[in-house]
Amino acid sequence: MTHDSGDGCADYLERIVFFLDNELxxxxxxQVQVHLDECGPCLEKYDLQRTVKQIVARSCSERAPDELRDRVRVQIRQVQFRLNES
Ligand SMILES: [Zn+2]
Structure with missing residues (x-):
């Protein structure tokens, strides 16, 4: 198993999002867990996304209309894209 920072990691980043949503x-x-154990950069991104989600969850816990949740989802996606570019 390789863990170079090529296509494999991009594929995992997509799955990390679902992983955080418990949709895997x-x-x-x-598989994601194994990759996170082996791949420092992906683990960092996982930690960052998890932190974002926790902040979002906290700020949404009082009132979370669908519209707001959609907007938050878009923001998380944007963070992900920025991470993918770096
Ligand atoms: Zn990776």
């Missing part, structure tokens, strides 16, 4: 099945979860 067990097999994919395990």
């Amino acid at each position: 099945d067990d097999a994919d979860c395990a």
